[in-house]
Amino acid sequence: MKTRLLIAASAALALFAAAPAQAHRQWMLPSSTVLSGDDVWVTVDAAVSNDLFYFEHQPLRLDAVKAWAPDGSEASIENKATGRYRSTFDVHLTQKGTWRIASVADMLMGSYDLDGKTERLPRGTTAANLAERLPAGATNVRTAEANNRNEIFVTVGEPTTTLFTPTGKGIELVPVTHPNDLFAGETATFQFLLDGKPAAGLPVTVIPGGIRYRDQLGQIDLKTGADGTVAINWPEPGMYWLNVTTPQAEREDGAGGPPPLARRASYVTTLEVMAP
Amino acid sequence: MQTEFRSVLTGASLGLGAVLSAPALAADPGTMEVSITIPQLKVAEYHRPYVAIWVEKAGAPAKTVAIWYDHDMKNNEGTKWLRDVRQWWRASGRSMRFPANGVTGATRAPGTHKIAFSRAQLGAQAPGDYVLVIEAAREVGGRELLRIPFRWPAKAGAAGRAAGKTELGTVSISFR
Numbered sequence: 001m002k003t004r005l006l007i008a009a010s011a012a013l014a015l016f017a018a019a020p021a022q023a024h025r026q027w028m029l030p031s032s033t034v035l036s037g038d039d040v041w042v043t044v045d046a047a048v049s050n051d052l053f054y055f056e057h058q059p060l061r062l063d064a065v066k067a068w069a070p071d072g073s074e075a076s077i078e079n080k081a082t083g084r085y086r087s088t089f090d091v092h093l094t095q096k097g098t099w100r101i102a103s104v105a106d107m108l109m110g111s112y113d114l115d116g117k118t119e120r121l122p123r124g125t126t127a128a129n130l131a132e133r134l135p136a137g138a139t140n141v142r143t144a145e146a147n148n149r150n151e152i153f154v155t156v157g158e159p160t161t162t163l164f165t166p167t168g169k170g171i172e173l174v175p176v177t178h179p180n181d182l183f184a185g186e187t188a189t190f191q192f193l194l195d196g197k198p199a200a201g202l203p204v205t206v207i208p209g210g211i212r213y214r215d216q217l218g219q220i221d222l223k224t225g226a227d228g229t230v231a232i233n234w235p236e237p238g239m240y241w242l243n244v245t246t247p248q249a250e251r252e253d254g255a256g257g258p259p260p261l262a263r264r265a266s267y268v269t270t271l272e273v274m275a276p
Numbered sequence: 277m278q279t280e281f282r283s284v285l286t287g288a289s290l291g292l293g294a295v296l297s298a299p300a301l302a303a304d305p306g307t308m309e310v311s312i313t314i315p316q317l318k319v320a321e322y323h324r325p326y327v328a329i330w331v332e333k334a335g336a337p338a339k340t341v342a343i344w345y346d347h348d349m350k351n352n353e354g355t356k357w358l359r360d361v362r363q364w365w366r367a368s369g370r371s372m373r374f375p376a377n378g379v380t381g382a383t384r385a386p387g388t389h390k391i392a393f394s395r396a397q398l399g400a401q402a403p404g405d406y407v408l409v410i411e412a413a414r415e416v417g418g419r420e421l422l423r424i425p426f427r428w429p430a431k432a433g434a435a436g437r438a439a440g441k442t443e444l445g446t447v448s449i450s451f452r
Contacts (some may be wrong), residue, residue, distance in 0.1 A: 036365065037356035158371045181366070274362055 025207075026060060026268055027241055028101065028152045029053045033180050033272040035156045040093040042154050044101060047086040051211040052241045053270070055086030060150075062087050064105055070097025070160050077101075097160035098180060102151035106169060110143035110261055144261040147171070150268040155180035168196030171244050171267035176229060182273045184237040191229045192244050194265060198228030202244050206232055209239040237275040243268050305432045305451035309392045312410060313445025316386040323415040324383035325443055326357060328364035331398050332407045338367035339399035342391065344381045347374070360413040363421055367409075388445075400428045408436075412443040420444045 031043040045053075046060035059082045067075040079090045093099055108125045111118050114137055121143065125133050134141065147170025153163075159178040166172045173179065177188035192199045206220040224230045224244070234240070249262035314325060329342040343364070346354030355374045359365045374380060378397075400406055406426050413419040420443035424436040430451040437448035 032359075034359050034362075034365065034370075035356075036359040036369070038352045040356070155370075183366075274366075276363075 024048050025052060026150055027053055027270055029270055030152055030154050033154045040156050041090055042093060043090050045086050045088050052207055053209045054212055059083060059085060059087040064103045067091045067101045068163055069095045069099060070162050093156050096157040098153055098155045098163060100151055100153055100163045105148045107146045108143045109146050112138040113140040114138050142261050145263050147265040152270050153179045166193050166196050170265045179271055182271055183276050184234045184273050185276050187231050187233045189229055189231045192224050193228060199224055200226045200228060204230045205243045207241045234273040237273050240271045240273060242271055305430050306395050307392050307452050309450050311388055311390050311448045313388045314384055314386045315445045321416050325412040325414040326361050327412045328361045330364055330368050330409050332409055340368045340379050341393050341397055342381055343379055344383045347380050361411050364411045403428055410447050414443055418442050422447050424449055
């Protein structure tokens, strides 16, 4: 019973928040990542799908999507629309430099006991609203934090790094190589932080877009080093999906029931690798 | 090809001589002439290519000497496609402002165009090895990039050429 509940909880989180479930991949796809000009716009498609980057399953909900200009100010998401299979929106890039467009979810997962039954915490529970979400009489409250970040970067003119100051929450990317300065045949290095500290030993998955028209997934499996960095050699130009997650907690040997409730975090970005 | 190689070698020995017997010889060339052929293409929709010309030297930032684009559109709209000249955009363009004084120019029609750059314009004051890079990108068309190494101090006369296959014809340089 408890197992089922927790599985259901994680499945729901995976689908509606930013946690990547096994088969569904969440993504945002910008019309361009390297831009020039005086009146610059980017259009972003956002979806949850199996194949990258084809919208064929669920739209990404735009409620949590925000954009930040290079100077750190928040910019508006314009022309929002959510269709059957994908969402779309525009950002007017009114400043030169690197912009961030992100959907970030900080949640609490977990369960509590009430009247002899175990109930899971409702979706949307956060540290801030936990007290009001819990019914009176709830006991044995178990929680774990889940931070999911799905973000993309686009640059007008010269790449800047003003937006990469870590918030210290969840998994974050720190550029060693700037994410809007990637070229096929070159190696890019990124550092990943977990709660502001170098995230050592986290699995990094990189998948080139265009899956539908090839037989092999072409997935690149990597792991962050002790300093949280990972080096990626881009085999060819194109859009790539990158995902970093904390590994699933494993249940102890012989222990029944659900795996222990553990703090989880995931990171998703789409990177454009230019032709040399 | 052999001729070019010889001229480069001669340039090298001359360079050494110039350094040893500074001030430089009065007869040293001070100008590079560039001849660029933009090919005539039989396509349904033709737009003149955006062309960037820049100079690279190991350890130094790239220096743009010319960027031909639709610079006279209203609201500077032609700058939207500058990033399609993608190697130039990375090497130099993305850190520039447009129009760029003395560098911005109109797109050119198919044919052979001759332009000249002074040593100062090329940013080639220091003796050494340089590369002149020419990149063309055409709206609804393709992109091509050519590289011609040169050395300064230079010897008068032809100094290098490269032949494009798609978006560029022959590009050659000489010094005077």
